[in-house]
Amino acid sequence: MPKKAQYRTDRWVASRKGPGRYAVGGVDGLHLRITSTGSRSWVLRVKVGDLRRDIGIGPYPFVTLEQARQEAFEIHKRIRDGADPLAKRREVRQAIKAQQAGDKTFSECAAAYIEAKAPEWKNPKHRQQWENTLSQYAYPVMGSLAVADIDLPHVLAVLEPIWTTKTETASRLRGRIESVLDWATVRKYRTGLNPARWKGHLDTILPARGKVQKVEHHKAMPIDDMPGFWRDLAGRDGMGARALQLVILTAARSGEVRGATWDEIDLDAKTWTIPASRMKAGAEHRVPLSDTAVALLKAVPRLEGCPYVFHSVRSGQLSDMSLTAVMRRMGLAAVPHGFRSTFRDWCGERTHYPRELAEQALAHTLANRVEAAYRRGDALEKRRDMMQAWADFLRGE
Template identity: 80%
Template structure:
C-alpha cells in the first residue's frame, strides 16, 4: 500500500513558498510542485504498466486543491481500469487539432502564409501583389472553403477564366495557390495532394504559358485621321468620352483606364502607376502623363466617394462597351484598343523615338534580348517627352495636307 501523506489544507498550500515537491495527501502520489519562480502546479506520480509517470493536473490556484484531489482520484481509477491517461490526453489533443485543421479555410491559410513569408520578400509591394491577386481571383471562389476540401475543380474555377486572357497573372496566381496549399499540407491542415501543382498535373490540362496565343488584331485609325477625330472627340460630353481621350493620350489599354483610381495618379510627379494585378503582363507599369493628360485629369469632376478616375454614372467603373459606344456614335468602325496600334505607327513613321521606347510605353511583353535589356529601366523621362510629343501631334490643328476624310459606318 502506498503511503498516504498528511493532508495539506488550502491555507498550507497558499502559504508554501520554498521550491520543491510536497505530498498533498488524500490521494496517493499527488504532489504540489513549486518552481524557483514560486509557480505552483499539481503533479500526480503513478505507475502505468511498468512505467512510472508524472501527470500534470494544472496550475494552482487555477486548479484548486479540492479539484486536484478529485482529478487525481479519477485518474487513478482509470489506470486501475486499464486506461493510459497520457495516451488518452494525446488522442484527445490530436482529435482537437484535426477538427481545427478541418475548419481552417483557404483564406486563413493564405493570410498565415503571407504573414510567415513576408519578412523574406525584399520588395514591400510583393506582399500587396499577393494579397491583390488572391482577393480578386481566388477568394471569391474558394476563400471560405476548408483548405482540406479544395480539389482540382476549385483550382480550375479560379484559373481557367483568365488563363488565356491574362496568362502572366494566371501563371503567377497558380504558383501562389500551390505555395499556400503546400504550406497547409506541411502544417497538417490537409492530407490530400496539391491540386495546384503544375508538373505532371495541371500541365496536362492547361496550355503552357509560353504557347498561349496572345496576338490580337484590332481595327486601328489611320495616323492622319487622328487630328480630326481628336477634335470631334474633345467636343463630345460625358465621362466615356473623357476616358477615351485618356486612352489615346496614354496609349493604355481600355481596361487599365476604366479601372484607373485616383490613388494611382500623382499629378505633381506626372505619373500614373498601374498595379501589376491590373496589367496584362502582371507587372506594375508607370505611365508618364503629358501636359494634355494632366489638363484633362484636373478638369474631371470628383463624383462622391468613388475611387475611380472615370466612374460610371451609377457608381462603379465604366463598362467595356462604353468607350466603343462613343466611337460608334461618332460613326467610327475602329475600336479603342486600335489606338495603341495607331500610336505605335506614329512613333515608327513620324518620329525618331526608338521602337523599344514605344513598346515600353505600350507595356508589351518583350522577347528580344535587346528590348528586354531596354526594359531594365522604365525610361520614364524619355517616355514623358514622347507622350508630350504625341499629345502635341493630336492637339495641333491639321494642315490641308494632313486632313483625310473619316469614313462613317453604315
C-alpha cells in the same frame, strides 16, 4: 513524516460546496478543487524533479472518485519510473492537433490563403476574382474535402469540363488551386507533391493552353481612321468622352486615366506622374503631356472635395465601362485599350521614333533583364516630342 489525508467517500465528495481544495485520501496529493463559480475537478499535486506541479485529472462527476484515484496512482507510478507524467498527454494533444489540421477543408484553406495574400494585391478586384472562380468551379467539387485528401482526380474534375471551352478561366483557376495547395503544404495541412502543378504533371494530361485557345487581341482602330474619330470624339460631351481623349493622347491604360488625381498632374511642367501603386508593372511612370493634353485638362471642370480628374456624377471614380460606353454610342466595335495598339502601329509604321521609346511610352516592362537593369532614365523629353507629334497627327496637322 507528512500527515496522511483522511480517506474520503463519494458521499463526502458530493457534499462539498464552498470553493477550495479538498484532500480526498487514498493517493498522496489528490484533491477535489471547487472554484468560486462552483465548477469541480480533480487535481493531483506531485513533485517532478525539483518542482511541484498540479496535474489536472478531469472534471467531477464526469471522472468519479475511484477513477481519479486510479489515474493519480498511475501518474505516481510513471514518476517513480522516471517518466514525465505529462508526456503522454502532450502526445495525445499533438495527435489531436495533427488530426484537426488534416481535416482542414479546401475551402477553409482557400479562404485563409486569400485573407493572407489580399493585402499585397494592387487591385481589390483580384480578391473578388479569386473568390468567384473558386466558388463557381472548385468548391462544388472539392470545397468540403479535407485538403490533405485532394489529389489529381479532384483537380481534373474541376478543370477538364472547362479546359477547352473556358481556357483562360481554367488556366487561372489551376494556378489558384496550386497556390492554395502550396500554402496548405507549408502550413502542414497536407504533404506530398502538388496535384495542381503544371510542369511535368498536368502538362502531360491537359492540352497546352495555346493549342486550344485562339488568342484574341483587343480590337483597335486603324491608323488612318484616327483623325476623323478624334474630331467626332472632341465634339461629344461628358466626362467619359474627355477621359477617353486623354487615354488616346497619352497611350495610357484606361484604369490609369480613370484613377488620375489632380495631385499627380503638373500642368506647368506638362507632366503626369502616375505612382507605382497604380501601375501594372509596379513602377512609377512619368507621362509627358502634349499641348493638346494640357488644354484638355485645363478645360475639365474641377469638383470641390473630389480628387479625381475625371469624376462620376457621384464624385467618385468613373466606372470601367464609362469609356467603352462612349465608343458603343459612337457605333464602334473597338475598345479603349485598343488605342494603345493603334499608337504603337503609328510609331512603327508612320514615324522614325525608336522602338524603345514607344515601349517606354506604353510603360511596358523590358523582357530583356540585362537591358532593363541598365536602363536608368525614362527618356521623358524625347518622349515629349513623340507624344506631341501623336497629338498633331490626331488633329490632322
